[in-house]
Amino acid sequence: MKPLLTPPGIAPAPLAARGRAAWPPPGVRALQALLLAEAAAVVAVWLWSWRGVQAYAWPGVDSGLTERGLAYLLVLAPAVPVNALAAIWLGRGGRRARLYLAAAGALALVQGLLLLTPAAMPVREAMTDGAAAVGTAFLTATAPILFAGAALAATAKARAWLGREPARPRGRIAGVETAVWSLALLLAAGTGAEVHRWSLAAAEPGEPRGEYTEAGTWQRLEDAVAETTGALPAFSGFATRTLDVAACGYRTPAGLATYRYTLTYELRTADFPAYEAAVRARWAEGDYELTYDGATFEGVRRITAERADEIALGYTGGDAPALTLASGCVERVGEPECIRAQGEPTTDVIRGIACRE
The missing domain is CATH 3.40.1000 (Protein Transport Mog1p; Chain A)
Structure with a gap:
């Protein structure tokens, strides 16, 4: 209601103001950066592990390359979408942000335990030749980031931000969430297919062409x-x-x-x-x-x-x-x-x- 049109004796109604989301505190923004940095570190660890798996390739010999490459991918890949979504939801705060932040921390703990215990890995019969070294590399790359993130999440401003439910509708962010998971699954499937193709090519014995016999x-x-x-x-x-x-x-x-x-x-x-x-x-x-x-x-x-x-x-x-x-x-x-x-x-x-x- 406009003040000039308000009848005498009646207080004017306050002017409506468009709501604007407050920026998260600096500690929360730093926590978002750490989540993305941890996701990047996980990708780097997987690329390093796949390079290491290739060191054991022997032409024409099945060395379990597919199983080992996909096992590391299966264990490490979920960190990328979980951390990305945790960073997105941290910009809003509230219960959903707390849920993804806890999921990111729990996932990192489970990944470390699996990688440091090759016997607990998927297709553990193929996890040989220094598989525990991948766990050590993962721990070295992610532990400092995780400790820093835990310290930031425990600050008073971060806890207050996480405890306040956002007023904005969830529809747009939910769409982003769906897109992130879909893209992550697509990339994981594509990477897995490339791993499988490379492994088959490395282990393909090729039929003898009669050019070389056992003699000599x-x-x-x-x-x-x-x-x-x-x-x-x-x-x-x-x-x-x-x-x-x-x-x-x-x-x-x-x-x-x-x-x-x-x-x-x-x-x-x-x-x-x-x-x-x-x-x-x-x-x-x-x-x-x-x-x-x-x-x-x-x-x-x-x-x-x-x-x-x-x-x-x-x-x-x-x-x-x-x-x-x-x-x-x-x-x-x-x-x-x-x-x-x-x-x-x-x-x-x-x-x-x-x-x-």
């Missing part, structure tokens, strides 16, 4: 070892040699069984950083193609390469550095001959074949 396969592996050690400075020899011959599980069109040779040489004590640099340089030239150079979950150097004649090569550092070479699936055409070990190893183990001297 062991010798080709030994020759590749000799070429590699020839590039090592002050090569000190090997401690052990192990040859494993395992069936690939199918036959050629001619009915011949197929087998894969895996040759492992453990190195004696030496200047391993110099060895690693020499291995990388050797496997990046000539008939070799470098396929990976990085760290495993345990933080040791891992270098892999492939050669034109279907030989895969790998160097793994750590307490017992080793060269590991594997053939493609080759056709069995006769009894192979034994080949003497290189580098004077003290232990020599041959499994899967009875070779003749």
Whole structure:
């Protein structure tokens, strides 16, 4: 009602004012930033874990890459939409904000416990090769953010903001909530499909084309070892040699069984950083193609390469550095001959074949 039109003796009605949402206090805005930072840290941990899983890829061998990559994705991915929605609702305050904030904290706790206890992970039979290191990385990346967030949420201004129910309608924010969850599910499905595709490609053995038979396969592996050690400075020899011959599980069109040779040489004590640099340089030239150079979950150097004649090569550092070479699936055409070990190893183990001297 306008004051000029108000009858005498009647107090004028107050002018209606458009409601404007108050800005959340600085502590709450800092808490919103921490929630988004924790979501970004979780994404970084998953990318790091997937990179680490790829370090264990071996051409033509199923190493549980799909299961492990998807297990980490399943555990870590929910943090992204939960934290994003917690940050959105914190801008309004009230019960919904308290609910999402508690969910974000509880989820981080559950994720840490699962990652630090590989036996409790989904598909735990596949969680090997330093899986607990992912838990350590998660704890290192998120613990400072979580402690800072808890401290901010406990302040008087933050509690007052969270305790006040917003006056604005929920419809628009509810639409944003639906959009966030839908986008998160879409991204998770797409990422999972890419993980599965990459894993299948890494583990695809490929049918033998008849170009390489078992005859000479062991010798080709030994020759590749000799070429590699020839590039090592002050090569000190090997401690052990192990040859494993395992069936690939199918036959050629001619009915011949197929087998894969895996040759492992453990190195004696030496200047391993110099060895690693020499291995990388050797496997990046000539008939070799470098396929990976990085760290495993345990933080040791891992270098892999492939050669034109279907030989895969790998160097793994750590307490017992080793060269590991594997053939493609080759056709069995006769009894192979034994080949003497290189580098004077003290232990020599041959499994899967009875070779003749």
